[in-house]
Amino acid sequence: MTEIILELTGITKRFGPLVANDDISLHLKKGEILALLGENGAGKTTLMNILFGHYASDSGEVRVNGHTLPSGQPRAAIAAGVGMVHQHFTLAANLTVTDNIVIGSESLWRMDSHRKAATARIRALSQTFGLPVDPTARIGDLSVGERQRVEILKALYRDASILILDEPTAVLAAPEAEQLFRILRGMTAGGLSIIFISHKLHEVMAASDRVTVLRGGRVVAERRTPQTSPAELAELMVGRSVTRPKRAVHAIGAPVLIARGLSVAEGQGKTLTDVDFEVHQGEILGIVGVSGNGQATLGRVLSGLARPAAGSLTLEGRDISRLTPRQAISLGMGRVPEDRNAEGAVGDLSVWENAVLERLRDPAFSSRGFVRRSAARAHAAELIRRFDIRGAAPDTRTRLLSGGNMQKLILGRNLAARPRFLLANQPTRGLDEGAIAAVHADLLAARAAGAAILLISEDLDEAVGLSDRIQAIVKGRLSEPVTADEADARTLGLMMAGVWEVRDAV
């Protein structure tokens, strides 16, 4: 006898012209783990934010244990026993674990706070559920995994009976993710019901009882996990069969970019230690790893934004250890940054301004300090045509482009200059399958044209599909490279967990 503990009916939510959720209904049974599967932009996070009361829905209702929750009130959701673990943690780094957990649990008008009792209760909860964390630690000093535990403890502290986790494994290595799902399974045995959001098929298959698939803001299917397959889910999620382009075998040329013993110190979690790699002409070298292991720093060094403290970095024999962004551009180094909105483009400038921003001082685009606007616009129009950037004219405000089209613009402005080296840092993060396929095709075309490409990715399928060789990055160190053919899931999993280091040490 399984009772329905949570029910969403007819949820609709619009953002301007965009319908993020279109008449969505789903339910959750007591003690069940439900996976909410969908691509980026399918409406999963919006739906969960409505459930938790961060957003007010335009229509539809949320019922917990048969009682309708008022729309748009997180406090009511918490009181009804709903707890949410956000993908971007909602923690204050300068405050302690206890501070972060107890806030909101006491009346604001008390003259004193029950700190001792709170700390003891947090200790007890972390013991019971196997979520070890020091209540007196400052959040800023914790690892990502520990912060996630704090997020879960926050919900448990408020007596949550329904736990929602948004992309919980996005920041975890494979063993940590497995451990998390074991803990979650233990919680359901204790009576909790869980919804987790994911776009990763294998973890949905491994960890859920039931799957609801969202696409384009609608529920397209619901399956009991044992009765479906990854292939079926993939097709349901994407809705059409999009095949990612395949890497063709071809001869690899001479080394273009060589790093030897490279070390960088930019602060906690942002270091590289004694890193070696080389990228050859016509080759894609994949760097895989869980985010926050030094990828950002590697990207910054190769973009000219950070300086190595030790080691050598050369481009075709030329020392580039003191690179600036401008030099990188003039030396023919293309750079696709990790975060396209923060670094890739200026959203409030037009497409043509972003298209030429890197080479404004190039005589092609300016003379005597004045911008050659017609030449710049023509160049932008050419990029739009060549790289199939949809919804854009040269004068369109760049912010209005979709993620995929903005990425095509950034990739286009780099590839148009026929770079000898290209840094592609998380080039498909947050894109849908169609856009991913387009970006992959562009990268492979650049490879075929002889560019040396360094691909930094958290998506193993992407890294294996595109790369000739792969290295794993763990805590600022790089593993030895393996060829793509040797790279099965198990090998990569061990590499990303840092197992090669243990072997080295022995």
Added chain:
Amino acid sequence: MRFERRQDVSLPALAIAPFAAVAVTLVLCAGLIAMAGVNPPTAYAQMLKGAFGSRLAITETLTRAVPLMLTGLAAAVAFRARLWNIGGEGQFYIGALVTAGLGHNLLSGLPMPLAIAVLMAASMAAGAVLLVVPALMRLRFGIDEVVTTLLLNFIVILFVGLMVEGPLKDPMAFGWPQSVPVAAGLRLPDLVPRSRLHVGLIIAVVVAALVWLLQARTVFGAETRAAGLNPRAAAFAGVPLTATLVKVAALSGGLAALAGTIEVLGPTGYVTTTMSPGFGYAGIVVAMLAALHPMGVVAAAIFVATVFVGADSMSRATGVPSFIADVIVSVSFLTMLTALLFTTYRLRR
């Protein structure tokens, strides 16, 4: 009810924003005028008459608008690059002081246009230093430039006081604390005979046009805009942030100092510590009313000058305290700020 970001900046909304802001301001301030026992429409009519009712009134209003145009440009240039220059008042005074100090007799050998150019360059350099230093303090130490530029205003004005009561004191001024005058040959020619209106007006308008050209058409302008809108992306694309910010600071500080120079070369001829009725601060309002557009600054400066000149005359005629001008200007600043929000956001439900 909540705010939703518009797809794109609404141009019609941007065009009517200043007018809507001013209209709302006049309605709000009508209450204050009524409290003085004066019928608000009568008072506003008096203000218009005081600002435009005669040839003399018009020239006075335009004379008052000249320094506001330049301090307004100073604020607009800086704000566009997200550099909060609140030191316009101090930069104005330093420009005035340098002009009087150098222009009294040091440049007597030079032909007039060259001497004026030297004066402008020197005082603009002084104004530039006064903003570049806070800008560098922000870049190096992370110190908010709002606080430093504000504090510098007090320091500069005390320094001006020290100079006009000391080394630059005019011995012919019967003990009044005022500086020695600039040489008569360096004074800017009148634009309209028998008025205080001088060719500074033309200089200010031309400078506004040049600033527009610089911002809208040059590499420097494009890079500045990128750096102001998204510093990380600009740095990634190779825009040198420090150098860009320093250049913007130099330009902004220089423009405010130029206002001081022209005020001395034009209507006053010498420096006192009370020569500015808050031109630097009013420049911030002007810039905001112009939505930071250089040509809009010209119009906004004339509006603010109208309020000040008109209020003086209205005050004499009706007894409403002339501080009403400051109230109107500050309220229009707040309403414009709110109006600008609606160009990028709309209300939903």
Added chain:
Amino acid sequence: MNETFDILTNASLWAAVLRIATPLIFGVLGALLCERAGVLNLGIEGIMTMGAMAGWLAVYWGAGLWTGLLIAALVGLILGLLHALLTVVLGLSQHVSGLGITLFGSSLAYYLYRLWVQVGDLPPTIQPFQPLKIPGLSSLPFFGEAVFSQSAPTYLALALVGVTAWVLNRTPLGLALRMCGENPHAVEAQGLNPIAIRIGAVMVGSGLMALGGAFLTMAAFNSFFPTMVQGRGWICIALVIFASWRPGKALLGALLFALFDAFQLRLQTSVSGVPYQLFLMAPYVLSIVALILVARRARVPEALMQPYRRGER
């Protein structure tokens, strides 16, 4: 050197230090509350001016001194609400809005003063707060005169330092307020309303600022005149940074600053040949120097100056 020693050991100097520090203590506590909740309040200069005018005017019109203080605080709350509406609710630039409040508060204070008060050759005066000798303690040698013979609002300011520190560090409300300044999303995720908390913090902080202004006209002097706040608000903003956003250190900063100010005032009368403007410049120069000294070490609230809009990241 001897002269310096004489000045420093004089109890009247220390009494003056506390008197000079009082408006700064109110102002810096107010600014600190706003900033710990994530809102920079550059309206402080205008709010202090309005507080100075409103409190004084109430007493001039016949209200008691404490009623006057209450009215000043109310005016501060209202201006704080305005700043909060613009920055917290509408999410406008805190820099720009704050400046707007300062311009508005100052000009409105001057206008209303001129409108309602007949000013002759000399500005009209009120009977201000008198020194309140604490029985017993005020007869102590040195400390009796320096500390225990102050006017009542000075004792209030000192008490408020402790209250503010307790509320911020020991109560659930203080935790929620600090969390608003660190990560408002975390506040919302725990079922509290960061917008309401920020509005409250800005209002109460502005009320304190207004009390600082009122002290000037109701205890330090006995009349109101334009520009009398003289940048004290900006100095408070600098002091908050100097104090690393901590009430105890804020008190220390205000006292140090006042000591320097009182000292220079006495030097001004005893040293001749130095232009008085140089002495007057000292507080402003000192503020900038203090900023440079601590800037690198300061731990800024992470969400300071970040607007929070629901459903937007």
